[in-house]
Amino acid sequence: MMERESFEDPETAALMNRLFVNIKVDREERPDVDQIYMDTVVRLTGHGGWPLTVFCTPDGRPYYGGTYFPPEPAHGRASFRQVLEAVERAFRTQRDSVERSAASILAALQQRPSGVATEPPGTHNLRAAANELLSSADSQHGGFGAAPKFPTPTSLDLLLAASDVLPAPDARTVLDFVGITCREMSRRGLYDQLGGGFHRYCVDADWTIPHFEKMLYDQGQLLRTYAEAWRRRGASEDDLVWPVRETAAYLRREMTGAEGGFSASQDADSEGVEGKFFVWTPGQIEAVLGTERTSAFCKAYGVTETGNFEHGTTHLIDLARRPRTEFASERRELFAARTRRVPPATDRKRVAAWNGLAISGLARAGSLLADAAMLSDAAAAADFVLTRMVCAQGHLLRVFAEGRSQVPAFLDDLAAVLEACLDLHRAGAGERFLRAALGFATDIAERFYDEAEGDLFFTPKDGEPLVYRPRSDHDGATPHSTGHALLGLLRAAALSGRSDLQRVAQRVIRSHAYLLERAPAAFPTLIRAVHLQERGLSVAVVVGEPDHPSTRKLLARARQVLLPEDAVLAVAPGDPTPFGVDPAWLEGRVALEGRPTAYVCRGTSCSLPMTSPEALQPAVERNSQ
Structure with missing residues (x-):
């Protein structure tokens, strides 16, 4: 809105250019x-x-800012042009005050919340976060809050x-709530009922x-x-499967870039x-389906003459909640x-972090x-990411656009691509x-970890100097990057036997003990990493010829019954230890009596050998106790 109201207004733009050096930041790239x-x-x-507008000193230190500023004074708020003039006047006539303000803001930004946790991070944080989330859960519509x-x-x-x-x-209550949320999101307006894929958010509860x-x-x-x-x-819940298949098809059809990767x-x-x-509108649907089928479809998907959106139009909602096979031909x-309509524009740049999330989602679901x-x-x-989004030194880059990659990767990029690679290997x-x-895990430990702070930073040690070096914030639209990185570090460390990675992860977790105790629901990804550290990684090892049907069945079953962060290894009899795997x-x-055989291990404890896929589930349950 501000772009149209202010930035594209010739008088406002002229004022901005006269008073300031204006820098527009692409927040996806930076x-x-x-x-x-x-x-x-x-x-x-x-x-x-x-939109975010911040005013800085010449060396980049912020001293004033805000979000939306109206083009004209309204409701007691100054117009954007008035703000521009006042801020410039303060900088020119009250420079000492501006400098003090900038110094105070910068000091506050660099300060971490301090305190002492009553106990080390552990499973109690997971329970506390779950209870806090459930306190704001919408049991009728799913999701949280209003x-x-x-x-x-x-x-x-x-x-x-x-x-x-x-x-x-309580576990059943939690699983039921997640099921309700998933069904409501995919049956109602958050989901594109015709093309698959999820919209950003809903404006209503x-x-x-x-x-x-x-x-x-x-999507990922x-x-x-x-x-x-x-x-x-349970495998009977088709309502949780068809959104996965349709969303994967949407990514393949509409979001895959010509060179590779996802837009x-x-x-x-x-x-x-x-x-x-x-x-x-009903008329538009009738023009496609004909009179006879339109009535039933409109009733099932909530299409009326008055509509539920602007100008008498309707955004499709699956009110009938019938099996997805019903009305399939009408939807097609x-x-x-x-x-044949003019489609929304697609931003074809590839972001490493977001590609990592999509790759993980496809790998786990597939x-x-x-x-x-x-x-x-x-x-x-x-x-594509591993070949086209790395620099000459082998470091990951954040953005691929217009045929080239640029911008050194941040912690969220490395964390997401690290876990994506682990999920594909699994x-x-x-x-x-x-x-x-393992290369990405090493990069995180060497370039993003600070020994003195015992923490991971969002930018690398050798990154571009900024007014201060930011850390991860909290979970939001994307995972908390430190928590996400810890999940990958713990998985890589356990599978490979890399004690250096394990030490970094443990130190970072300890440094967050107070934050996790004070606001557990703000850090769900980090708390999942804490839980993984406490329970330990399970590894299913299947020994058998790769093409043997029983080997494939054992591997498929292992991938279904183990937790998503656990590892699954396939080894042919007599083969050397695979790269990166702790012997x-x-x-x-x-292989038991020459037959494909599975083992489920955690720490120094392993199950008895199994040749039946059905034996894996009980073995996993015993192993997790």
């Missing part, structure tokens, strides 16, 4: 800069958001993990009308959440009107008709559902992904 100045505005005003309502996959992932440590009745933008990071995270909810709740986002508007591409025909196409899509996108996609994962995991693991 989340480090965005975080510094967003934190500034939150401290100054008590809230954040975009409008606007976001999908919050990291919070749902924490609840799924918490179901392992809660008493049985019952998931009816969305902000129509689609973000890659939402929700693929993982839905797949894990399906795994835990960043799709806009909410087309032809200058938000939602125009997605909404329908309407989708085909919709392709592994659970035995969907070869999903696994192929995940591996292809990962190969799914059996190849040794190259474990090799890449201790394979010691004494042999």
